[in-house]
Amino acid sequence: MCGIIGILGKANTTPLLVEALTRLEYRGYDSAGVALITDAGLETRRAVGKLSALEAALEAAPVSGHSGIGHTRWATHGAPTKANAHPHMAGPVAVVHNGIIENFQPLRDELLAKGRVFTSETDSEVVAQLCAEYIEQGLSPQDAVKACLSRFTGAFALAFLFDGEADLMIAARRGSPLAIGHGDGEMFIGSDALALAPFTNRITYLEEGDWAVLTRESHQVFDALGNAVSRAEVVVNMDAMQVDKGNHRHFMTKEIFEQPSVMALALSHYLSPDHSRIQVPEGAPDFTRFDRLVLVACGTAYYACHVAKYWFEQVARLPVEIDVASEFRYRAPPIGPRDAVILVSQSGETADTLAALRYVKGKAGQVIAVVNAAESSIAREADLALPIKAGIEVSVASSKAFTCQLTVFASLAILAARQRGELDQAGEKALIEQLVRTPQLLDAALQQEPQMASVARELARARDILFLGRGPLFPLAMEGALKLKELSYIHAEGYASGELKHGPIALIDEKVPVICFAPVDDLFDKTVSNMQEVMARGGKVLLISDAEGIERAREGTWETLEMPSCDPFVAPILYAIPAQLLAYHTAIEKGTDVDQPRNLAKSVTVE
Ligand code: G6P
Numbered sequence: 001m002c003g004i005i006g007i008l009g010k011a012n013t014t015p016l017l018v019e020a021l022t023r024l025e026y027r028g029y030d031s032a033g034v035a036l037i038t039d040a041g042l043e044t045r046r047a048v049g050k051l052s053a054l055e056a057a058l059e060a061a062p063v064s065g066h067s068g069i070g071h072t073r074w075a076t077h078g079a080p081t082k083a084n085a086h087p088h089m090a091g092p093v094a095v096v097h098n099g100i101i102e103n104f105q106p107l108r109d110e111l112l113a114k115g116r117v118f119t120s121e122t123d124s125e126v127v128a129q130l131c132a133e134y135i136e137q138g139l140s141p142q143d144a145v146k147a148c149l150s151r152f153t154g155a156f157a158l159a160f161l162f163d164g165e166a167d168l169m170i171a172a173r174r175g176s177p178l179a180i181g182h183g184d185g186e187m188f189i190g191s192d193a194l195a196l197a198p199f200t201n202r203i204t205y206l207e208e209g210d211w212a213v214l215t216r217e218s219h220q221v222f223d224a225l226g227n228a229v230s231r232a233e234v235v236v237n238m239d240a241m242q243v244d245k246g247n248h249r250h251f252m253t254k255e256i257f258e259q260p261s262v263m264a265l266a267l268s269h270y271l272s273p274d275h276s277r278i279q280v281p282e283g284a285p286d287f288t289r290f291d292r293l294v295l296v297a298c299g300t301a302y303y304a305c306h307v308a309k310y311w312f313e314q315v316a317r318l319p320v321e322i323d324v325a326s327e328f329r330y331r332a333p334p335i336g337p338r339d340a341v342i343l344v345s346q347s348g349e350t351a352d353t354l355a356a357l358r359y360v361k362g363k364a365g366q367v368i369a370v371v372n373a374a375e376s377s378i379a380r381e382a383d384l385a386l387p388i389k390a391g392i393e394v395s396v397a398s399s400k401a402f403t404c405q406l407t408v409f410a411s412l413a414i415l416a417a418r419q420r421g422e423l424d425q426a427g428e429k430a431l432i433e434q435l436v437r438t439p440q441l442l443d444a445a446l447q448q449e450p451q452m453a454s455v456a457r458e459l460a461r462a463r464d465i466l467f468l469g470r471g472p473l474f475p476l477a478m479e480g481a482l483k484l485k486e487l488s489y490i491h492a493e494g495y496a497s498g499e500l501k502h503g504p505i506a507l508i509d510e511k512v513p514v515i516c517f518a519p520v521d522d523l524f525d526k527t528v529s530n531m532q533e534v535m536a537r538g539g540k541v542l543l544i545s546d547a548e549g550i551e552r553a554r555e556g557t558w559e560t561l562e563m564p565s566c567d568p569f570v571a572p573i574l575y576a577i578p579a580q581l582l583a584y585h586t587a588i589e590k591g592t593d594v595d596q597p598r599n600l601a602k603s604v605t606v607e
């Protein structure tokens with residue numbers, strides 16, 4: 001998390017830094033700051049809270065310079081205070097940092113013993129102090145940065161400015177992403193190409209361990225060993241970098257309502273032109289080579305993996321293990337050549353998922369990434385990267401990426417089933433038809449928004465909410481609970497319907513709404529029995545089902561929400577809509593910040 005930007009510009013860079021930070025705010029919004037080389041030397045402006053606070057600070061005390069760096073923070077070490085906000089300065093050095101310097105404490109002790117004075121509680125300040133120490137010992141900025149980098153453990157993306165060196169910026173990455181943007185007599189550095197999109201579409205992605213010495217007219221990249229290396233310059237598609245809310249009040253609703261079209265786009269990427277077969281333009285994995293799939297991700301992407309487990313096991317008879325990346329990477333599970341490991345990540349930069357990828361690389365038969373950000377570290381380090389085609393997702397809580405991840409997984413499960421002889425041509429075509437119909441069903445479900453908003457007015461009063469689902473709707477219950485927690489700060493839990501009686505039923509009383517995802521399928525009657533158990537204890541049940549399900553089970557429920565009827569195979573995709581819109585409208589009712597919920601960040605590049 002944290003977003004960094006650096007600009008060697010032709011004119012005053014302050015407004016450009018702020019514009020880039022707006023595009024990086026998804027990475028954190030605990031504080032923001034800029035540092036510029038002004039006529040009077042290095043100056044910073046920093047403010048606690050969202051970027052608007054920094055903008056106010058800049059209005060109150062303007063600062064200008066042609067060379068500047070900026071930062072938007074998601075706090076790790078030290079509270080979100082002005083003193084802890086980046087950029088950090090020491091002597092002639094200003095620095096912005098994304099990541100964690102894990103050995104900051106011994107370095108800090110060493111520097112304190114040398115008489116250096118620290119002004120923050122962050123791990124990051126040690127970067128500025130150590131660099132300043134080396135410069136004061138007589139090293140050039142370049143040699144000082146090089147010496148610093150060799151002393152850090154942990155993860156970082158860094159941008160340095162040096163007082164009196166208005167045509168120099170040094171950047172480095174290890175573990176956290178960083179991209180160089182090439183302008184016309186200008187040079188940029190940013191956490192992602194999105195931040196640089198207003199200025200340039202010519203991008204060089206730094207690779208793991210790289211560091212770069214930049215001037216307005218030149219860039220020299222070095223690898224971790226200090227060898228000069230050349231990294232390709234790519235031209236990014238600017239259309240894909242458009243970020244606006246359209247006619248929507250929030251990015252979240254825009255992204256929820258985009259789902260019919262982005263799902264159709266994602267699906268068409270994996271379909272033959274006549275829609276009869278699944279195909280994978282990037283190269284189809286051969287699922288006959290594997291005895292097991294291991295799916296690893298965090299947050300919403302993990303729940304997509306959880307749905308995929310049902311699909312791969314039921315349709316392709318391929319055993320699947322799933323795990324959250326933060327547990328997987330340290331559990332050090334046995335992985336062998338007959339395992340395919342699939343890492344799923346919207347951003348492609350989540351630190352735990354990236355670490356899981358690095359753990360399985362070389363051990364697994366194939367390492368596959370299912371990602372939205374095509375140029376991300378996870379996409380680039382996997383053996384095979386499969387795009388989800390969701391387009392830029394800005395809202396911190398994920399929505400359209402989830403349905404697109406599900407779309408890719410549904411396609412891969414069908415492919416695996418065909419390859420493994422579990423599905424004949426007609427069977428493949430029949431499942432594809434269900435997927436092809438789904439965008440229309442999503443559209444129909446979105447039409448139920450007013451009813452969802454009306455139920456949400458009641459949900460907003462609850463202190464705790466339970467979500468239930470069976471089979472592939474169980475992960476949807478967990479995703480529904482996660483969305484609600486993230487957006488409305490109401491405590492919520494998702495349970496497998498049949499598990500309720502083994503503990504959580506003790507929570508039920510007339511104040512705890514219980515939301516049941518229950519499309520009519522083979523398990524419908526069992527879910528209805530679980531609902532009855534809730535209602536018998538005074539619980540208020542919101543039944544989300546199709547017309548038939550509501551007809552059969554509405555009696556005694558508190559509320560119902562009708563979804564279009566669908567084939568059970570695609571139900572997890574369709575039921576994402578009520579999971580998302582209930583959370584969204586509950587949050588609106590509570591007045592929380594929907595697009596940037598407290599304490600969260602979209603791209604979690606620290607452990
Ligand atoms: C953060 C976000 C979640 C997201 C998770 C995984 O926690 O707030 O919305 O699901 O990271 O992110 P990824 O980019 O790896 O899918």
